[in-house]
Amino acid sequence: MSASSNGVANGAGGTCKIDLKDPQLLKTNCFIGGKFVPAAKEDGEGWFDVFNPATGELVAKVADGGKVTTQQAIETAKSAFDSWKKLTAVERSTILKKWFDLIIQNADDLGKIMTTEQGKPLPEAVGEIKYGASFVEFFAEEAKRLYGDIIPAGAQTRALVIPQPVGVCGLVTPWNFPCAMLTRKAAPALAAGCTVVCKPSEMTPLSALALCELAVRAGVPAGVLNVVPGFHAQPIGEELTTNPIVRKISFTGSTAVGKKLMMQSSSTVKKVSLELGGLAPFIVMEDANMDAAVSGLIACKFRNNGQTCICANRVYVHSSIYDKFAEKVVEKVKSLRVGNGMEAGVNLGPLINEKAVEKVDRHIKDAVSKGAKVLIGGSPHSLGGLFYQPTVMTNMTDSMVMSCEETFGPVIGLFKFDSEDEVLKRANNTNYGLASYLYTSDLARAWRMAEALESGMVGLNEPMISTATVPFGGVKESGIGREGSKYGIAEYVNLKYVLMGGIVPSS
């Protein structure tokens, strides 16, 4: 079956038309060698459905790539690597800046595509497009600052260190930030001189493909950026991780899949970066500015309806302020509006799929069965479908699933604690270590606790920690490597050491 020219085809549950200023941004084929092409014959030349999580309508039928399509993309990226790496940093930077400009110019359309396939409210989707674009801008600049070193050596020698692009990179990205997770990888890779093959989530391939259309317009040469969408992730992932041409895998997604890709990548000893799951503790000390902590928690927890890897998952509140804090949080949650993200005034869209709804429901039921008290919400929303009520629970204990499993939904569970030592122990008692949040007015305590928290990132009296300029990433089973900042481009280079001899010292 083939998609119609605007990418919209008839589905049993109705179809969904996206009202775009530029309909050419809605692409449904694979993007290989600078062209939108069907999946390979050997992969069946099939299509898979992308649904709108708010309405259940079919948004588009997208080319269903597999192993052979991925092989073709890898070969294409390999051919493009030779000339792309030879461009000067300024030449690559100029192209990336053009891509950035086009993403910003088309932010409204890109936001509509994202809201339609992912569900987040339109203003939040447009916000993600701008956030995603900021990685392209940042790394366009950073391309020009990929410095090497000269190290003093012997009397007649000098040791040189040259950063060189690693080669073809396989980038695997999730559905929760379909634009920013891709640009956070592709922009530094391209800036460093690498070429890439991306596999977006099967739930949100349209955002990735729209970025490709803009890359063509920006002058990104054919084969430098390739995207293979596919319903079955495994064959694409297997090819990316075992094909010897691919020299680097960068993955964002669940810890379980990250471990698998890391293991698969070991057969060809690839460089690996992993941005995985989190279980962020959000700690409110007795000396915190309570209103700031409440607002911070709402911003942090409900970003993307709780479906963000750095969302607070365990909220620890000092026993002396616990009841008041809970009351204030409930007041704020009452004002959150749930609905279709295309409607004005909506704060929380749908969850991504049935599995996500079941997980949220399971976490709440587990907590309630062990003594938690639901102050607001606690069940699916009356809108039905994938909508869930924003929920606040008290009386949380460490025996509940929410204390050790990522919820990825709009649920706040408040855990009581009595001392700094106790809360640090409980916060660190997990294999995850992505983000932590701490609210306190005591500067010495802020330093002490920030240093003691076992996570790659800490928000100190601050819930919104992500920007292109800082190193994003986790410790323990939350990941390896950093994205964003000067450290983000380092993930896409190998350092070559050259010993230069024959230097005759001046007399």
Ligand SMILES: NC(=O)c1ccc[n+]([C@@H]2O[C@H](COP(=O)([O-])OP(=O)(O)OC[C@H]3O[C@@H](n4cnc5c(N)ncnc54)[C@H](O)[C@@H]3O)[C@@H](O)[C@H]2O)c1
């Ligand atoms: N640390 C971070 O920066 C970060 C950012 C966003 C999301 N996440 C995490 O991602 C998870 C949610 O995303 P998700 O549900 O899309 O995760 P997921 O692991 O199910 O999927 C992520 C991507 O991997 C693909 N995939 C799944 N199985 C694969 C396989 N066998 N081989 C190759 N690719 C495979 C999926 O199709 C998707 O493209 C959460 O755990 C969240 O915390 C982490």
Ligand SMILES: O=CCCC(=O)O
């Ligand atoms: O889901 C995790 C990534 C979101 C972010 O970059 O802040």
